[in-house]
Amino acid sequence: MRTVLWKRIGLAGLRGFYRNRTVSLSSIFILTITLSIITSFYLFRAVFDYTLVQVKEKVDVRVYFKTDATEEQIMEVKAKLLGLTDVQTIEYVSRDQALLDFKKKHEGDQLTLQALDELGANPFGASLSVVAKDTSRYEAIAHQLDESSGLLGDNKTAIDKINYFQIKDSIDTLNNIIGWTNTVGFWLSIMFVLMSCMIVYNTIRLAIFVYRDEIAVMKLVGASNMFIRGPFVVESMLYSVVATVITLAVFYPATIWVTQKTVFFFEGMNIHAFYMAHIGTLSLALLIFGALLTTVSSLLAVRKYLKV
Amino acid sequence: MLYFDKVSKEYENGARVLDDISLTINKGELVSVVGHSGAGKTTLIKMLLAEESPSQGVVSFNSDNIHTLRGKDMTKYRRKIGVVFQDFRLIPNKTAYENVAFAMEAAGRHDDEIASDVPHVLDLVDLKSKMHHFPHQLSGGEQQRVAIARAIINRPEIIIADEPTGNLDPLNTYDIVQILKKINDLGTTVILTTHNKGIVDNLGRRVITMENGKVVRDQKSGRFTM
Numbered sequence: 001m002r003t004v005l006w007k008r009i010g011l012a013g014l015r016g017f018y019r020n021r022t023v024s025l026s027s028i029f030i031l032t033i034t035l036s037i038i039t040s041f042y043l044f045r046a047v048f049d050y051t052l053v054q055v056k057e058k059v060d061v062r063v064y065f066k067t068d069a070t071e072e073q074i075m076e077v078k079a080k081l082l083g084l085t086d087v088q089t090i091e092y093v094s095r096d097q098a099l100l101d102f103k104k105k106h107e108g109d110q111l112t113l114q115a116l117d118e119l120g121a122n123p124f125g126a127s128l129s130v131v132a133k134d135t136s137r138y139e140a141i142a143h144q145l146d147e148s149s150g151l152l153g154d155n156k157t158a159i160d161k162i163n164y165f166q167i168k169d170s171i172d173t174l175n176n177i178i179g180w181t182n183t184v185g186f187w188l189s190i191m192f193v194l195m196s197c198m199i200v201y202n203t204i205r206l207a208i209f210v211y212r213d214e215i216a217v218m219k220l221v222g223a224s225n226m227f228i229r230g231p232f233v234v235e236s237m238l239y240s241v242v243a244t245v246i247t248l249a250v251f252y253p254a255t256i257w258v259t260q261k262t263v264f265f266f267e268g269m270n271i272h273a274f275y276m277a278h279i280g281t282l283s284l285a286l287l288i289f290g291a292l293l294t295t296v297s298s299l300l301a302v303r304k305y306l307k308v
Numbered sequence: 309m310l311y312f313d314k315v316s317k318e319y320e321n322g323a324r325v326l327d328d329i330s331l332t333i334n335k336g337e338l339v340s341v342v343g344h345s346g347a348g349k350t351t352l353i354k355m356l357l358a359e360e361s362p363s364q365g366v367v368s369f370n371s372d373n374i375h376t377l378r379g380k381d382m383t384k385y386r387r388k389i390g391v392v393f394q395d396f397r398l399i400p401n402k403t404a405y406e407n408v409a410f411a412m413e414a415a416g417r418h419d420d421e422i423a424s425d426v427p428h429v430l431d432l433v434d435l436k437s438k439m440h441h442f443p444h445q446l447s448g449g450e451q452q453r454v455a456i457a458r459a460i461i462n463r464p465e466i467i468i469a470d471e472p473t474g475n476l477d478p479l480n481t482y483d484i485v486q487i488l489k490k491i492n493d494l495g496t497t498v499i500l501t502t503h504n505k506g507i508v509d510n511l512g513r514r515v516i517t518m519e520n521g522k523v524v525r526d527q528k529s530g531r532f533t534m
Binding site: 222 | 418
């Protein structure tokens, strides 16, 4: 008996979906817009997070050594820094490498290169580029490098300068931006989801409002609440399936286009590749979100008219 | 079978639409309820369908107080009643066949039974050839015949017809009344509200006349008098 009931509900839902094409199309349209907003937001967050990681990776504390510092002294400092829990990586740039890097950076600037040649000897000292596990930990690392901490011991005479204090403001600003965007991002997502829910709920409520007299007749001919609600739920689920497919199909060329336009701007991030890599999770999430939203909306909307 | 025991209905604005109604309708009767607009006929029908609850008194079907029924009991009760409305109230996106089949599906009847009974009943109301038409493709009289087919398909104990000929021409009115009469002859109780003097006088059955929410006349074999 249950199987027969489900079959009838399923068929009635399919028929309703096909026959009430105008209502179905408008509901699908609204739901597609909602799912597109959510997908855009998801991709925007991904791009933002990626860019932030790139920016974070460019921040470091650089320890410059005097030109007469020995490699032994430098390696000793490196080993001590590696022992700190806040340090993620340390890159050693030798004097020769520093000279090469400078030349490469100024290869079109003959005046600067000539001035360098006139100096005769290599004016650059070696340096250690220290990357912290978290941007908020640079200050702690800088304090460890402070003379009073005793970490450097006798090697402190080999150090020319530490650039943390020059970039401190930039690091603080970056930390503030990260904190701010996380908070704003969280509340924005909540706001977007709530707004989307309200839009979809109202669309489905309007669609079901059209059927209020029919629902009353169904009750009067002895249909149970489940038998009345069922087809509306099936229709709502079909809306979410179609809207998810349309959203995913629209974002396929859209992400290709956006990638072409922004691949340099976003530090080399390929949005389309990211989209394709996450399309399975994304489609499942959109489908579940859309189905839950439309089902709950239609159940709430129909409930009002079942009180006959 | 149906009992109204001192039933009154008063709305929040103080309007009293039913006033101390007591009457009994027995199994197999064909009862016409007549009266001017606003006399309380439709409210009386709504009480039977449990669309409205009385402010005072009790409406019973056999021994059950209709207005205390809930959930499945209410659904079961409504399946014992077939309703025909003046404005037909067919489901517009279902064909004539599907409208009639819906009542059977709602009652949990088997597919085989539906496949054999629906064409048979549509044949009884002379609509077999148009069973796959949607309501908007049918005339008023044809739509009302579909509504009657839907009302009788589950072999209900009572048929309630609220102004069933109100929107029809004389020829269709005659057809509908003949069908209702035939249904009653087969043993189903029929309650008919109407403004049509000709119908009531030709039927020559029980007539309940209402005025200002009260039953002013209840004649065994009455005529339309106001």
